[in-house]
Amino acid sequence: MGIFADYRGLPDSARGASIALGNFDGLHAGHKAVIAAAREAGGGAFSVATFEPPPHAYFRPMDPPFRIFRPERRNATILAEGAESVFELPFNGEMASKTDEEFVRQVLVDGLGVSHVSVGFDFRFGRGRMGHAQRLASLGRALGFGVTIVEEVQNEDEKASSTAIRQALRAGEPEAAAAILGGPWIADGPVLKGEQNGRKFGYPTANTNLGELIHPKYGVYAVKVRIDRTGDWMPGVANFGRTPTTGLRDPLLEAHIFDFVGDIYGRWMEVQMLAYLRPELMFDSLDLMVVQMGKDVIEAKRRLKAS
Template sequence: MHRFTDWQGLAAKAQDAGAKGASVAMGNFDGLHLGHQAVIRAAHEACPDAPLGIVTFEPHPREFFARHRGDAAAPAFRLMNAEARANRLAKLGVERLYEIPFDAALAAMSAEDFVTRVLVEGLGVRHVTVGADFLFGHGRSGDAALLAELGARHGFGTTILPLLAEGATRVSSTEVRRLLSEGAPRAAKDLLGHWHRIEGPVIHGEKRGRELGYPTANMAVEGLHLPRLGVYAVKVDVLTGPQAGSYGGAASLGVRPMFGENTPNLETFVFDFSGDLYGQQLSVAFIDYLRPEMKFDGLPALLAQMDADCARARDILAAL
């Protein structure tokens, strides 16, 4: 998959030759749930002889406007960071990922100018597919109907896909966040079509787990919507390094009340693994919620609970 971080000057750059002419799905694609996947499939089906592309925005517009307002207390909401989204899109067969920089200039651009300057002159799209609720342009003044009208004027096709529902539940990133906040990763999977994952590099922690016989891979979770804090059965993909592969595990997502910490992080004990993971990229999939965070009377009680957590996690993963 080719990844582009600007919409300007693509045709003039030798390394970006052939970057134009894709059939694109457009949106934020946070979580890449079943509705997003349907839009991506429709983009391919609408123009199967064109490269399949994604037009999305980085940072997420919601993040940009929160910073612009100086709203430092705005809760983190993203289900996946840009790298995790790119990894998932590659697995879905996307050939070109256009991450349009969302800045003050883009926020001020009218819907008509966005189509003319970004989609037509910048990316040279052949076809654009969006969900029925897609809005764009300054003040969210453009909708899917206007996109279709402008597409006809500028010579690209447009597909508007109805919103997807699973039974009585609309498939949306908001609903996925709600389920994860309730500690229901399996129900979230039903809307996502895949396990919810947190991806990133392994960072140095306090190394208490190693001293207790449970060495953990620590990952930062800043900027992400956090599932319910507690202990989970997880699947772990080591994406880089000599021991890349898939493993089972048990993970603690939280603030470590036993040790008086207050900054959330993700600590994963990888089953049947021996080696150094510092700096390697991990993808941790949340399978089942085991229990909330707890403060124990002492280390023996903590270790007994960790033994029980890991035994239960192994049973759950074995039954998948």
């Protein structure tokens, strides 16, 4: 049925679902286990409810960017998992002030009309995070809906978590993030018109601002790139950082696509961050920087071929 930006005023056809409830940033194995529990409880039919913006962004707006997925990618991934609907529960002062019981009665029962709710074992809700999974189960029994609590999912002896994904990306370990995600982390955004320095140096780049997406470790990466969410993934090399040699500026992702010619300004770019090659450096001259760029291309091609 699609995406709903509120829990109020829903059509009858969208209410009464078995839902998976949580933040679902990254859609790792733990999230997918919660979704699978909602699917099983709903006899194959289920929906997903999440918070928009995430509570962390509401309570700590000055923190560095932390989203693993943009909302559009999160929602598309959830729908691809088979969900009938995604409910983006608006997280604002009103939502933050609800007690755990008020949240369950007003949002889950009166709003969504849930038949069943699945959550992770560490799910918290209500004012000051007062509610927990066992409290939700107790309220569910009292108010007439079932609750499934999904236990911790391990990923190679480590908890599958969004926190672990963020830690890996900030450490320059995209392969570790991919192992938890179940596939490469993808940075995406519109292609921006930049200073065109790459073209001058013989390595034209397609640039995008990550904005609210988590900022991975500054440096050079072996990547694959896709334009407008369709077609083949094209090999390349990318730099994420502030370009200290040519003049500091806000962090930018600059992707050089091998053997590509075309005008893609304004189009949507997706970049699979596959391997970290080196940190961002300050060069004594532009000539030295260009020499290193050539080495980066060779190393990126080697790493991509090896993978």
